[in-house]
Amino acid sequence: MSKVAQPAKVDPLLPVETAGVGLIAKFFRALGDPTRLRLLEFLLAEEHTVSDCVGHVNLSQGRVSSHLACLASCGFVTVRRAGRFAYYRAVDDRVADLVRLARGLAAENAAALASCMRIDDTR
Template identity: 70%
Template sequence: MAGSSGTTARPDTPTAAVSPLLGEGGEQVGMVAKFFRALGDPTRLRLLEFLLAGEHTVSECVTHVGLSQGRVSVHLACLADCGYVAARRDGRYTHYRVVDPRVADLVVLARSLAADNCVALAACERITPRT
């Protein structure tokens, strides 16, 4: 069933590149899951993409996503804690920006994978169809 999207499936790179990294961390799993979960919320993901396009203040982010200021502030702090963005205080304004280029890589890669499985992904009812 899962093989649906014909475009996928490149069984050429086995798992050689990964296994050495995977063997060691039993602890790390929880950490990485926490890291992924930060981007599992549509609001935070939208904020991150907004910040990938350039630095913005909290109020600009509030306008962009259309949620309450308190909520947006929490989401941005969460993204900062997880290392996706960095905060810069300037007087009474706080500017957020993406500092690590790998963040953009991660988003692009995920978008690519999600796009190739968008049909099955959209049909998956085991994860909230939120939005």
């Protein structure tokens, strides 16, 4: 009698409950803005003020503050206040690994992503 090979058991990527899947989708939506990605990359190496961030992404202080507030409220960056200044820093270096992985996958799938009309990238 020959044995039939059983497929390897794969750990599920997503939680069973719908709310958990929604939380992961929200995680990716927080990273789904080009300005937030650029700010996050900038804040991985060291902490910076809002003014530093404004100079880095060349947007208004109000827009940058809004993006930083989003990243902070979603737990991607922390803020340290010193006098009248706020210093932002990325919370977890693993985000860099995630972005590197996404960059590689996007490069391999560039033509399809570029022609995809279902995702709005006009921001």
